[in-house]
Amino acid sequence: MSRRSGVLEFAVLGLLHDAPMHGYELRKRLNVLLGSFRAFSYGTLYPCLKSLVAQGFLVEDNPDTEYVPATALNGKRSKIVYRLSAEGKQRFEELLADSGPDAWEDEHFGVHFAFFGQTDRAVRMRVLEGRRSRLEERLERMRSSIARTRERFDDYTLELQRHGLESVEREVRWLNELIETERANRTGRPAAGDTSTSDGRGQEAGSSDPPRPPHDRPGRS
């Protein structure tokens, strides 16, 4: 589990960091959290939850004391509420601090960004700039590819390629705005790059400085 992407693990840990939940609720919030970036199905979520329990990152809060229907078969399938263990909390912090090349690949960037509110400013900057350079490489390849094959395809195919290209260009502009905002919000005090394992701070969301992303006005109704 989570050998390939680890995206789901990260997202689940992050959501359960706020509040305990059961799978059904978790999946709904998951697909809202990640927006149009990614969606997961039950066939992926439930095995992942099991794996996270087996790894010790999650604990099943089995509320046998609470309302259990149990009218049916002896197996009595009731709600299973998952809660983050101490190891799970620590694991989430580790994932938050990761600013390696993986963090700005297609599959990972969305989740990392979704939790930027709990991420150090230095990590945020590295991830944003890494993502941008990644997309600029792709842009270069797409442009030369379109230029090379301009004569070989009909107009609709070229239009599809052009549209894809502009999507990536828009993505880069978005990143530029974000980076610019990060730079503008740079206070005099640099973010404390603590590698200690959550020693003193017992607070849940230790965001001392509000990041304030761009686009204060929602734009349209």
Add this chain to the structure above:
Amino acid sequence: MSRRSGVLEFAVLGLLHDAPMHGYELRKRLNVLLGSFRAFSYGTLYPCLKSLVAQGFLVEDNPDTEYVPATALNGKRSKIVYRLSAEGKQRFEELLADSGPDAWEDEHFGVHFAFFGQTDRAVRMRVLEGRRSRLEERLERMRSSIARTRERFDDYTLELQRHGLESVEREVRWLNELIETERANRTGRPAAGDTSTSDGRGQEAGSSDPPRPPHDRPGRS
């Protein structure tokens, strides 16, 4: 094979409609053709080619007469050139004429659009409008979802959702332009809605009227 998406089958048939090719070349062109819409790996392509041969849609042009190295093992693995059979050509025409709901889902729309140059105008219109209404449904859901969860997430998460929303909005605007162009290019003669199985027309690309998609100017260098 090709039970779920059929995208690869469609794209392979369409590319081999123009010229015979071997797998390696096919994959390169495939990933250019579909732009940023989709990419396929060898692990998907080669089994699909085998399946298409087994179904009788492709023929292996094994050029034993041409240069065969054969210095190595007795199996002598040389180039395998794939060519469209008559059944394959007919299959491609069928896929081109498909304007059912599947044609405007996420997985299928890109390929269908890539071959719009060989598609009837009536089918093009149905697919574009179907796609647009599909995205507008999604837009509605995303908007209400963001409105409902505005207070539950931090600013970066909301920014991610907003950006996803604007991506879909941009997609709808793009479709609007395309549909408008289709309408403007509507000549007096309606496209012959023939359901016959490619009876008279032996021509390769039977595009009698040039579709002329929007954005004549490439915009930027």
Add this chain to the structure above:
DNA sequence: TCTCGATATATCGAGCCGATACATCGGAGC
């Protein structure tokens, strides 16, 4: 009461990717 949809957990077949292996060929460098 009976149906229907939302809530809730779980599994299975099949598609698809990434990595990898194997083999050839043309060119760069020596």
Add this chain to the structure above:
DNA sequence: GCTCCGATGTATCGGCTCGATATATCGAGA
């Protein structure tokens, strides 16, 4: 001429993920 290396070329395997499906409860409404 020689070797190394990257592009060309075909092929497979492990495993992640999806869509469909099965099962069961609950609240709302006909």
